[in-house]
Amino acid sequence: MTQPLHKRESLWFAAVAFLLVILLPLADAFGIIDHFTLNTWGKYLCYAILAISVDLLWGYTGLLSLGQALFFSLGGYMFGMYLLLMIGKMGQYKSDLPDFMVFLGHTQLPSFWKPFYYFPFAALMVVLLPGLLSSVFGYLAFRSRIKGVYFSILTQALTYGAALMFFRNDMTMGGNNGFTDFRFVLGYDVRSPGTKRGLFIATAVLLLGVYALCRWLTKTKFGLIQRAVRDSENRVLFSGYAAANYKLFVFVLSGVIAALGGALYVPQVGIINPSEMTTEKSLEAVVWVAVGGRGTLVGPVIGAISVNALKSYATRAFPDLWPLLMGTMFILIVLFMPKGIVGLPTQLHHYWNHWRHHRKPSPEEEEATAELTTKPTSAE
């Protein structure tokens, strides 16, 4: 029973990969879809990567982190530093220094900026800085056995603190305006349709890679322990596993995944500023995961894309109502669709059965039938 299921999933994966990496870019190149649409989808795919990172923590390990927007933004900032330096003398002030530094009266580049002229260094920092921050924070939090809502609050505080820091001009990271007006990436014009297409493909490949990695990881014994930590951390400790190490690993991995998404997000939207790392942004990502279906890997992707598509429409049609709409949606989903969009078919199937038999199956029966119809074991 496992084999056909695996096959069907691989087919789906291949089909989506073909659509994202080949079909959509070709459609864009031949003018079937416009450049704006492709660019918008590139942005959605970055959000989908962020959403997977949230779900890996929340849905799979039971850690509701409100700090994922921070790691996403840090990745964006690290890559943004490279992009900003690549502007060269083409800025408003025709200086070698980025515009905001000239504006603030700097006469030379701060030393920590200098290595960011080199793409490999910037790319390394995209992974390294968020990885380091999540390691230190995670180590301290998990060693002290901070759990549940306290963990959420701490991650929220971390994000908030970082945003305040980045808002400051003397941090020389662009203050509240952040970085913008990018021109070149690896020598190509960032604004040209060709480069944008390239960035879209890169994002699609990254998303597919992250998906495949997480898919594999959650099927290993590690994945079993990860979900065991979520369901019964006590039992995990009394089964000899150092739960803190497992949580730390997931936290760092999620931080790095979010950062990679952020690094590709910045050249596509053309701006990064501290408002991207506020708690609201982290919460939005949590909503995407809840809407799509947490504890699955397809769910966050579907959630990120559908909620953002809705947002694009709603913020144009009735901008003032969007936050209300999103809040209402979140509450309704949590109350009535705990498994999100992905869980909807099963849920409808249950209602259908219920309606047909005019009775509710007992919980044991439900569990048993659910078990028989889904996967047998992942330990094989």
Added chain:
Amino acid sequence: MNKFLLSAEGLNKSFSGFKAINNLSFYLETGELRTVIGPNGAGKTSFLDLITGRTKPDTGTLNFENNDLLPMNEYEIYRLGIGRKFQTPTVYTDHTVFENLYLSLGGSRGVWNSIFTRIKPEQKQRIEEVLEIIKLTEKAQWKAGALAHGQKQWLEIGMLLAQNAKLLLVDEPAAGMTDEETHRTGELLLSLAGKHTIVVIEHDMTFVRQISKNGRVTVLHQGSVLCEGSVDYVQSNEKVVEVYLGRKAKTV
């Protein structure tokens, strides 16, 4: 140098003024099946919490095979070979029965190992053996959450067997079981005695009589040992009758 597998001496533990464990000393020989009884609040579960590192005593010593347990945390103590079944069944409800046992097997507990390891034939075989013992072979692919209460209790005992623990600490294994299930649980525990050292905490006196045929019974009262001996000795002891059986007799 120490003939006891587990020795606890002069343990004290208070929770905001309430003395849960009061100058408790307890010695366990290898291969014993020891039953611990006592009225509610006597400190039975608190004592297991101290052994397994869930809480730390205020004073006293705890030794297992000449290892000092006090500086160790839960998973370090587990790795010495001390397994625990909780009072309320604590299994991974969203995992299958098979996966529950797989996670409990001995071997490396490292993160990297868990990522790259694959289930080995001998591990599969061991799991099947345990499934046979706890009579859950048919339900190996069921989610543990879908099991009946008694079966969850058995699964949790199975998890200790999979671990191959030297010392099994079993907290109220018969709670919520039918008479027949209780009897079968008793037989299971008796069959394990000798190969493992077992401490069973129990309320049900019929069950206690069944499993302590050849073993010793320790009566706890107000956080310390009231008396210790064969089940007949304990049941005829006046102090025990007064604090425990006497009170129980009144309520029945």
